Amino acid sequence: MKIKLLAIGKTDNKNLIKLIDEYQNRLKHYIKFELEIIPDIKNVKNLSEIQQKEKEGELILSKLQNTDQLVLLDDKGKHFTSIEFSNYLQKKMNSGLKQLVLVIGGPYGFSDAVYQKSTGKISLSKMTFSHQMIRLFIVEQLYRGFTILKNEPYHHE
Numbered sequence: 001m002k003i004k005l006l007a008i009g010k011t012d013n014k015n016l017i018k019l020i021d022e023y024q025n026r027l028k029h030y031i032k033f034e035l036e037i038i039p040d041i042k043n044v045k046n047l048s049e050i051q052q053k054e055k056e057g058e059l060i061l062s063k064l065q066n067t068d069q070l071v072l073l074d075d076k077g078k079h080f081t082s083i084e085f086s087n088y089l090q091k092k093m094n095s096g097l098k099q100l101v102l103v104i105g106g107p108y109g110f111s112d113a114v115y116q117k118s119t120g121k122i123s124l125s126k127m128t129f130s131h132q133m134i135r136l137f138i139v140e141q142l143y144r145g146f147t148i149l150k151n152e153p154y155h156h157e
Contacts, residue, residue, distance in 0.1 A: 001092060002032040002099045003142065006063055008056055008106040009040040011132040023139040030146035035135070036063065041106075049108045057111030060103055068101045070118045072110055073134060077121030082155055085122075086145035104134050 011017055020035070027033045038059045044052050064070060069092070080088060092100050102122070103114070110118075124137050147154035 001097050002034070003027075004034045004036060004063075004068075004099060004101045005104070005135070005138060006036050006038060006060060006101060007104040007131065007135055008038050008059075009131065010037055011135065013132060016132050016136055020136050020139055023136070023143045026143050027139065027146065030143075030150070033139075033142070035139070038063070050111075052106060053108050053111040054113070056106045057114040060105075060110075060114050061117060064101060064117070065099065068099045069097055070101050070103065070114075071120045071122060072114065072118045073102060073104050073124065073138060074109065074121040075123050075126070075128065077123035079123050079126075082141065082144050083148055083157070085141060086148035089142070089145045090149055102138060104131055104138070107131070 011020070024033060024035060038056070041047070041052055041055050041059075047055070103110075103118075105114070124134060124141070129137065144155050
């Protein structure tokens with residue numbers, strides 16, 4: 001299985017970029033992983049929230065293959081402990097899934113079309129975080145999940 005993380009807009013914070021890169025490199029020991037950045041929509045001040053979500057949604061959907069399973073990182077999604085998340089990853093791998101695509105949406109969330117195409121939603125917290133920070137959190141949690149599956153000493157209960 002391969003995991004692809006799609007995110008809207010670039011990260012400007014060099015410290016966050018460095019940490020995200022560090023966890024991406026660690027993840028390579030466990031699974032094929034790709035972070036793909038979808039460029040910000042231009043002239044958003046001329047668009048309504050719905051129009052912006054629809055344009056972002058079209059870009060997200062254009063990045064998918066027919067066999068991909070789309071899971072949204074959404075504040076209304078399912079909450080996992082790190083161990084539950086590792087078990088979720090194991091089930092996805094056991095299912096024979098070719099590629100799991102996790103998506104961090106834009107500032108207003110996802111379009112209806114993206115919600116319809118998705119097979120699930122995951123929430124990382126009840127709190128709100130910047131989209132840039134969510135990238136770090138999910139890449140770290142993926143790494144943590146694989147260390148749990150391998151019984152490696154990264155995670156402590």
